[in-house]
Amino acid sequence: MDTAFRKFGLGKLLFGIAILAGCVFLLIYDNEHRKNTGSASEQTTTAQKEGATEGVTKNVLPSLLGGKWYEADANALQEQIKGFFEKAEVQPKDDVIALILPHAGYSFSGQVAAYGAKVAGRQYKRIVVIGPSHSTRMEVLSVPGVTHYETLLGQVPLDVEFINKLLKYPVFQNVPVAHKYEHSVQIELPLFQYCQKDFKFVPIIAGQCPPETIAKAGAIIKGLIDADTLVVASSDFVHYGQSYGYVPFKENIPERIKEIDMGAYEYIARLDSDGFLEYRRKSGATICGYVPIAILLSMMDDTVKAELLKYTTSGELTGDYSRSVSYLSAAFYGRWANCSEVEPEIHNAELTEQDKKQLLILARRTINHILQNGTVPEPSELGVEITDAMKHPRAAFVTLKKNSQLRGCIGDIYPQRPLYKSVIINAIYASFRDRRFLPVKKEEYDDIKIEISILTVPKPVASADDIRIGVDGVVLYKDGKSALFLPQVATEQRWNIDEMLTHLSLKAQLPGDAWKAGASFRTFQAHVFGEE
Numbered sequence: 273m274d275t276a277f278r279k280f281g282l283g284k285l286l287f288g289i290a291i292l293a294g295c296v297f298l299l300i301y302d303n304e305h306r307k308n309t310g311s312a313s314e315q316t317t318t319a320q321k322e323g324a325t326e327g328v329t330k331n332v333l334p335s336l337l338g339g340k341w342y343e344a345d346a347n348a349l350q351e352q353i354k355g356f357f358e359k360a361e362v363q364p365k366d367d368v369i370a371l372i373l374p375h376a377g378y379s380f381s382g383q384v385a386a387y388g389a390k391v392a393g394r395q396y397k398r399i400v401v402i403g404p405s406h407s408t409r410m411e412v413l414s415v416p417g418v419t420h421y422e423t424l425l426g427q428v429p430l431d432v433e434f435i436n437k438l439l440k441y442p443v444f445q446n447v448p449v450a451h452k453y454e455h456s457v458q459i460e461l462p463l464f465q466y467c468q469k470d471f472k473f474v475p476i477i478a479g480q481c482p483p484e485t486i487a488k489a490g491a492i493i494k495g496l497i498d499a500d501t502l503v504v505a506s507s508d509f510v511h512y513g514q515s516y517g518y519v520p521f522k523e524n525i526p527e528r529i530k531e532i533d534m535g536a537y538e539y540i541a542r543l544d545s546d547g548f549l550e551y552r553r554k555s556g557a558t559i560c561g562y563v564p565i566a567i568l569l570s571m572m573d574d575t576v577k578a579e580l581l582k583y584t585t586s587g588e589l590t591g592d593y594s595r596s597v598s599y600l601s602a603a604f605y606g607r608w609a610n611c612s613e614v615e616p617e618i619h620n621a622e623l624t625e626q627d628k629k630q631l632l633i634l635a636r637r638t639i640n641h642i643l644q645n646g647t648v649p650e651p652s653e654l655g656v657e658i659t660d661a662m663k664h665p666r667a668a669f670v671t672l673k674k675n676s677q678l679r680g681c682i683g684d685i686y687p688q689r690p691l692y693k694s695v696i697i698n699a700i701y702a703s704f705r706d707r708r709f710l711p712v713k714k715e716e717y718d719d720i721k722i723e724i725s726i727l728t729v730p731k732p733v734a735s736a737d738d739i740r741i742g743v744d745g746v747v748l749y750k751d752g753k754s755a756l757f758l759p760q761v762a763t764e765q766r767w768n769i770d771e772m773l774t775h776l777s778l779k780a781q782l783p784g785d786a787w788k789a790g791a792s793f794r795t796f797q798a799h800v801f802g803e804e
Contacts, residue, residue, distance in 0.1 A: 400476065
């Protein structure tokens with residue numbers, strides 16, 4: 273991290289963590305595409321193919337894990353998994369309702385994961401896998417907007433009806449970037465393709481959710497599942513070493529790592545979701561899938577029994593404990609209690625004029641606090657009442673203008689956190705981290721005007737002909753590159769559709785005419801308000 277940004281006090285609880293992650297559209301999309309190489313077809317959001325599933329167009333998300341996280345060839349992968357199952361010293365059982373499985377590369381954790389997949393011996397109609405997000409920072413849970421996942425072992429249909437039910441609740445959103453490169457859910461799928469038949473898959477990516485969101489998510493999922501559902505929490509356990517920022521001890525390392533892991537498992541065995549979260553907080557245990565595990569535990573009643581099936585560490589496998597990750601496989605036996613579906617909460621997500629004024633004040637006071645104090649403020653320090661409408665997950669951009677000229681603009685394109693947090697975080701990024709401009713200085717503060725754009729969820733359009741100038745914001749995708757314009761940009765610049773798309777192509781670092789062939793588009797609308 274650069275020195276200039278470190279001075280903002282990123283160690284402060286809550287927002288320092290979110291800002292460290294850089295969970296904003298301009299940075300996320302640029303960085304994701306830079307660090308992932310491959311063909312143009314691999315870089316598109318989804319691979320679309322002809323066909324229909326449950327009345328909708330077949331839309332396939334291909335996994336990119338082959339050759340990186342496990343074998344690159346389908347036959348070799350099949351043999352690799354077969355070997356894991358043959359060595360797994362467990363007998364299949366009929367009353368398994370849930371699992372905890374690790375999600376490292378198969379050469380490290382595949383054998384441990386096979387213990388769980390094998391013990392779940394009967395056939396399930398639906399398999400729900402909840403995994404943590406390792407790269408996309410968000411405070412919601414994301415489900416994909418596709419109909420199938422595809423691995424080297426073939427395609428698996430998603431339970432689209434189940435996913436659509438989840439999307440009725442604000443804690444569940446569709447954040448596409450959270451699914452494309454996230455391994456924590458995808459890594460489990462070939463194991464179940466090997467041992468299960470004709471099941472539907474429900475992949476859920478969990479962000480850094482607060483306890484109230486964890487409890488809500490558990491209640492919602494529990495109200496939708498049935499006796500033929502297997503729920504899997506995907507998680508590795510302690511990550512030890514300098515590279516993980518976790519070196520609480522330097523002696524008796526194998527024993528101390530196991531002690532922390534087994535301390536966490538004690539709460540898991542007691543089905544104590546709150547106790548598990550508190551243990552993790554107090555111990556600092558680097559358990560990446562703590563949110564999925566806590567969600568799973570919150571769904572259990574006291575008739576369920578837990579069993580630790582297998583435990584090891586990468587340090588034990590390699591003999592090197594300077595950088596070690598722990599892997600654990602556990603099964604839960606019993607049955608899902610019959611629960612009614614949770615009624616979707618009715619929130620008034622409409623912003624009043626007073627709400628809009630307060631959000632603008634929130635953005636301005638955030639910028640001023642950093643300029644005056646050099647630290648990231650807590651919301652409570654800013655003297656703004658956070659209303660229910662501001663707590664609703666919404667995507668927002670914050671735009672700064674100086675003398676009517678753009679001075680910074682960054683935001684989220686998909687709802688990843690409560691609106692007020694999106695405004696605070698993106699006010700900071702627009703002021704100090706927009707790479708097109710130098711950071712805002714104290715002497716500029718009074719000359720800057722702030723504008724906030726609250727976005728609808730982007731939807732794909734068939735072609736550029738469907739884009740409405742002055743009404744639609746546009747995201748262009750081509751050859752692994754992307755760029756976005758808010759709806760007001762074309763109007764302010766007095767561009768027609770061709771001019772707007774030419775500038776958008778250039779912004780994506782493509783030739784100016786790149787939009788004319790091979791590009792795809794998503795459009796959205798924005799509610800825009802600003803300071804006088």
